[in-house]
Amino acid sequence: MLMTRWWQPVLVPAVVATLLLTGTPARACDPDDPPHGGTAAHHEAAAGSVRHHHHQHAAGASSNPELLGTVATATGAISINFLAYGDGRDVMLVTGTFGLRSYDLADPANPRLLGEFALPGMWQTENTEVDPVRKLVFLARDPRAFGGDVATGESGVYIVDASRPDQLRQLSYVQVPAGHTTSCINHCRYLWTGGPAKSSTMPTEWGGRPIWVTDVRDPSHPTVFPDPIDLARNDGKTDYAHDVQVDAAGVAWVSGRGGVRGYWTEGRRWDPVRKRTRTATAIDPVPYAGGGIAETAAPSRFMHNSHRPAGARWADGGWRHGDLIYVTEESFQAGCAADGVLVIASLTGSYQGQSWRSTPQQPFRLATVGTWSVAGQEGSDPVSEDCSAHYFDVHGKVLVQSFYAQGTRFIDVSDPTNPTQIAYHRPADGRAWAPFWHNGLVYVADNTRGVDILRLTSG
Known part of the structure; x- marks a missing residue:
């Protein structure tokens, strides 16, 4: 009986949009105030299901994604995660301005709504992460949520139990001095929470919020450590630490204003700053590598998120294993030409x-290997000013990345000196925030459409 009840989907109307290769301009925002919300698109569809679409080719592209369907019940989507359950069930968890919703993926191209943890008025929930073992979801509360503001609003983290995805329930909520993004550290025993711009109570010399650490070993009673980490990240100045990604080797990479820096959080490690070997922990991590991005590659130096391909040997170009990092700049300028780019350093x-020793007088910058920008690429809207780089995901040597109103781009990075677009998906009513590879498909969190489900095919 329990299994039957778990599997029973919530019946709600769903609508979808067709694949289009043209777009319309959308509002651009500053990295301190990224795009939020959006009006629901007017989709053509039948209610009650996700419509499937025929494959469509993009002229001149060597391959093109097939749009399998769109989950419009997830309108307002910002981030996506996946959880596998012991009996083979596969569940998609979508967060956004509505809170958290769970979907059954028995039919991967036709997700069915299971449950909801409603938080209407949430601000973004960027980079929500999950504990795949304990079936927990960690949602960052930005101070701008529920009508607040950066200067005085409350920030924190919600911890949601997803052991029964049809009955999502809050385990706890804890106030944290940061709250734009939160990331799992040491197998989700700790969280690193960062951003946004500083509050009115923080030091005037700070340019933004650094990282605060929360102990979630007991998720019902999380504990926030009082002293932040990743200080002085911008040539000696404490600044906006935007997001954290942990690579396959266990190094936690913090992206933000000033570049990207990696830390060991476990084990006995050589500390190049303190000049001794010591034990790395989540609250006292050991510096590993990283640095600022050259202004010629990313003029704003506001780095949004990163990925270091540390899990497999790099076979092309003679690059040493683990020496490359992909990092992307979020920046909104007039027109697309100077907007955020993908940088390989x-x-x-x-x-x-x-x-950690960089100063304005003696700055340290990583060497740029290659860059890629959506400006001027096939399928781009030359009029739109809402085309900054945003989240990306990597599968093998294909990187898929969202560029807001410029859609989702598939980029071949087998030659890191020459990243090359091989496909794109840019619906006219779209605002793509983040793509996620899962079981051979790409699920795109689109803030106006919901979730687009794509399959990359050879062209």
């Missing part, structure tokens, strides 16, 4: 703590 020369 080399970590060579950064392993001795150089970034």
Whole structure:
């Protein structure tokens, strides 16, 4: 009986949009105030299901994604996660301005709504992460949520129990001085929470909020450590730490204003700043590598998120294993030409703590290997000014990345000096925030459409 009740989907109307290769301009925002919300698109569809679409080719692209369907019940989507359950069930968890919703993926192209943890008025929930073992979801509360503001609003983290995805329930909520994003550290025993711009109670010399650490070993009673970490990240100035990604080797990479820096959080490690071997922990991590991005590659130096391909040997171009990092700039300028870019940089020369000693007088910058921008690419809207780089995901040597109104781009990074677009998906009514590879498909969190489900096919 329990299994039957778990599997029973919530019946709600769903509508979808067709694949289009043209777009309309959307509002651009500053990295301190990224795009939020949006009006629900007017989709053509039949209620009650996700419509499937025929494959459509993009002229001149070597391959093109097939749009399998759109989950419009997830309108307002910002982030997506997946959880596998012991009996083979596969569940998608979508967060956004509505809170958290769960979907059954028995039919991967036709997700069915299971349950909801409603938080109407949430601000974004960027980069929500999950504990795949304990079936927990961690949602960051930005101070702008529920009508607040950066200067005085409350920030924190919700911890939601998803052991029964049809009955999502709050385990706890804890106030944290930061709250734009929150990330799992040490197998989700700790959280690193960062951003946004500083509050009115924080030091005037700070340019933004650094990272605060929360102990979630007991998720019903989380404990926030009082002292922040990743200080002085911008040439000696404490600044906006935007997001954290942990690579396959266990290094936690913090992206934000000033670049990207990696830390060991477990084990006995050589500390190049303190010049001794010591034990790395989530609250006292050991610097590893990283640094600022050259202004010629990313003029704003506001780095949004990153990925270091540390899990497999890099076979092309003679690059040493683990020496490359992909990092993306969020920046909104007039027109697309100077907007945020994807940067591939080399970590060579950064392993001795150089970034932690960088100053305006003696700045340290990573060497740029290659860059990619949506401006001027096939399928781009030359009029739109809402085309900054945003979240990306990597599968093998294909990187898929969202660029707001410029859609989702598939980029071949097998030659890191020459990233090349191989496909794109840019619906006219779209505002793509983040794509996620899952079991051969790409699920795109689109703030106006919901979740687009794509399959990359050879062209």
